[in-house]
Amino acid sequence: GENVEQHPSTLSVQEGDSAVIKCTYSDSASNYFPWYKQELGKGPQLIIDIRSNVGEKKDQRIAVTLNKTAKHFSLHITETQPEDSAVYFCAASIDGNQFYFGTGTSLTVIP
Amino acid sequence: DVKVTQSSRYLVKRTGEKVFLECVQDMDHENMFWYRQDPGLGLRLIYFSYDVKMKEKGDIPEGYSVSREKKERFSLILESASTNQTSMYLCASSLAGVGSEQYFGPGTRLTVT
Numbered sequence: 001g002e003n004v005e006q007h008p009s010t011l012s013v014q015e016g017d018s019a020v021i022k023c024t025y026s027d028s029a030s031n032y033f034p035w036y037k038q039e040l041g042k043g044p045q046l047i048i049d050i051r052s053n054v055g056e057k058k059d060q061r062i063a064v065t066l067n068k069t070a071k072h073f074s075l076h077i078t079e080t081q082p083e084d085s086a087v088y089f090c091a092a093s094i095d096g097n098q099f100y101f102g103t104g105t106s107l108t109v110i111p
Numbered sequence: 112d113v114k115v116t117q118s119s120r121y122l123v124k125r126t127g128e129k130v131f132l133e134c135v136q137d138m139d140h141e142n143m144f145w146y147r148q149d150p151g152l153g154l155r156l157i158y159f160s161y162d163v164k165m166k167e168k169g170d171i172p173e174g175y176s177v178s179r180e181k182k183e184r185f186s187l188i189l190e191s192a193s194t195n196q197t198s199m200y201l202c203a204s205s206l207a208g209v210g211s212e213q214y215f216g217p218g219t220r221l222t223v224t
Binding site: 001006009031032034036041042043044045046049051089091093094095096097098099100101102103104 | 144156167169203207209210215
């Protein structure tokens with residue numbers, strides 16, 4: 001089955017700096033790659049996603065890039081703010097039914 | 112607004128007990144999922160259902176079963192709880208098809224003593 005690896009497991013940045021989280025996947029048939037943010041005591045919430053026919057997608061301070069050849073995708077957060085502090089998960093899916101998640105990145109934004 | 116609710120936020124059960132975790136979604140979603148979340152392991156799929164009375168095993172189905180008698184409700188059953196099933200359990204739902212957003216409930220933290 002699909003294997004998704006995520007790095008780093010923890011990340012601390014100064015407020016205003018950028019944060020980058022990287023994921024790799026193993027199954028070239030995967031075609032949908034969502035990113036989730038999980039705040040303390042809550043379930044994960046989708047923040048951005050990308051399909052395999054697109055190389056990059058941006059939504060305000062958040063962007064995701066996808067390199068299908070290398071089988072990796074990354075989350076970029078610019079101008080980080082304290083409220084960006086959370087755990088972030090990447091995921092990959094082939095059919096929209098089974099999702100394979102990375103192990104999570106705990107992001108801390110230091111004011 | 113999509114809402115996924117889970118019957119309990121916290122649950123403490125004894126080894127060997129039968130445990131029911133309930134999940135309800137209010138957006139007429141076809142797909143429903145049960146995950147467990149453990150530190151350092153991310154989210155792992157236990158079971159998912161793409162229709163009423165239909166279910167598919169995920170990556171870690173051993174020790175669990177599920178029931179979906181109505182479209183809005185998906186139950187996770189631990190037939191005989193064990194200490195290694197102590198975990199956070201997350202329910203999610205989505206429309207069918209690739210690219211459909213998964214909506215998660217707040218989770219149930221289950222402790223088996």
